[in-house]
Amino acid sequence: xxxxLRKLARSHQWQSxxxxxxxxxxxxxxxxxSDLSETQRHFLMWLExxxxxxxxxxxxxxxxxxxxxxxxxxxxxxxxxxxKKKSMRKNEKKSNRRIDNTHGxxxxxxxxxx
Amino acid sequence: xxEKKKLSKKELAQKLLKTINELDxxxxxxxxxxxxxxxxxxxxxxxxxxxxxxxxxxxxxKFRRTKYVELVNDKSMLFRKQWTAKYKEKGIDxxxxxxxxxxxxxxxESIMLRLAKTQNEKDxxxxxxxxxxxxxxxxxxxxxxxxxxxxxxxxxxxxxxxxYYAYLLLxxxxxxxxxxxxxxxxxxxxxxxxxxxxxxxxxxxxxxxLIYTTSI
Numbered sequence: 001x002x003x004x005l006r007k008l009a010r011s012h013q014w015q016s017x018x019x020x021x022x023x024x025x026x027x028x029x030x031x032x033x034s035d036l037s038e039t040q041r042h043f044l045m046w047l048e049x050x051x052x053x054x055x056x057x058x059x060x061x062x063x064x065x066x067x068x069x070x071x072x073x074x075x076x077x078x079x080x081x082x083x084k085k086k087s088m089r090k091n092e093k094k095s096n097r098r099i100d101n102t103h104g105x106x107x108x109x110x111x112x113x114x
Numbered sequence: 115x116x117e118k119k120k121l122s123k124k125e126l127a128q129k130l131l132k133t134i135n136e137l138d139x140x141x142x143x144x145x146x147x148x149x150x151x152x153x154x155x156x157x158x159x160x161x162x163x164x165x166x167x168x169x170x171x172x173x174x175x176k177f178r179r180t181k182y183v184e185l186v187n188d189k190s191m192l193f194r195k196q197w198t199a200k201y202k203e204k205g206i207d208x209x210x211x212x213x214x215x216x217x218x219x220x221x222x223e224s225i226m227l228r229l230a231k232t233q234n235e236k237d238x239x240x241x242x243x244x245x246x247x248x249x250x251x252x253x254x255x256x257x258x259x260x261x262x263x264x265x266x267x268x269x270x271x272x273x274x275x276x277x278y279y280a281y282l283l284l285x286x287x288x289x290x291x292x293x294x295x296x297x298x299x300x301x302x303x304x305x306x307x308x309x310x311x312x313x314x315x316x317x318x319x320x321x322x323x324l325i326y327t328t329s330i
Contacts, residue, residue, distance in 0.1 A: 004143045005143060008147070012229055020258045030147065030149065030150070031148050032150055035150075035165060038146055061310060063230055073226075073242050074238070074242070076226065077227070077326055080146050080226050080230065081230035
């Protein structure tokens with residue numbers, strides 16, 4: 001089931017419908033407007049994931065290719081690599097923030113004297 | 115030569131059948147995604163399952179509460195935690211199974227990070243195979259654990275509620291009216307006593323696809 005959902009989600013037909021729905025906002029993906037089933041939520045998640053993968057491919061990011069997108073395991077591997085890279089960057093930013101921007105020394109907290 | 119030709123024809127037929135099955139399943143999934151209703155045939159008769167209404171959800175909640183009290187009051191029934199303790203006494207460690215699953219997951223992720231960065235065909239195949247093997251082992255442990263806990267109050271309650279949903283949501287077309295559907299079984303007991311295993315099994319599967327994530 002998940003395999004089929006993913007195959008549909010990465011298909012040209014559903015990807016272009018999804019992109020148009022995001023851009024225009026009036027097109028409908030499903031016949032029902034509310035009360036989405038878990039399958040529909042899951043499908044939306046995969047539509048978004050594959051949409052971001054096609055964007056990465058378009059931006060010529062490292063390690064992404066059509067073959068990776070078509071292969072479920074390689075695709076998961078790429079997603080894991082991407083999320084690890086993102087959290088590493090986040091951590092780097094956090095540690096850089098603790099250093100004074102101009103002098104490269106840790107920030108000092110000044111307290112009022114007695 | 116003739117043998118080889120026959121074999122390849124057979125293989126071709128199998129391949130074609132597989133493709134047709136995949137297409138059928140793909141169409142079925144696509145229909146399910148679009149309108150939250152699954153129409154299917156059993157022995158030439160048409161049936162469907164759909165999402166529950168608010169009223170049906172309330173009915174199911176009431177059924178769940180009643181069933182839960184019944185199971186808790188049944189002295190032969192145990193919670194998952196109690197089963198886990200019982201199995202431990204007999205030398206089966208379910209908590210260790212969780213640790214083993216997590217350890218395998220860590221291994222899978224470390225291989226995945228290597229797989230993500232390689233383009234070499236041989237390495238891709240080798241790493242993919244390793245992942246498939248570890249996932250199979252993970253699934254084996256998980257199935258073993260699920261089997262061991264299948265008589266727990268939690269699991270039995272889930273089966274009962276799923277079956278109640280299946281009874282509520284299984285419909286057939288009304289004979290005299292177009293596009294109108296009515297419930298197949300008048301009473302829950304009729305559903306549970308039904309001998310039509312093909313219909314019941316298909317209904318279970320489709321209902322759980324609509325209500326939960328899944329069989330995914």
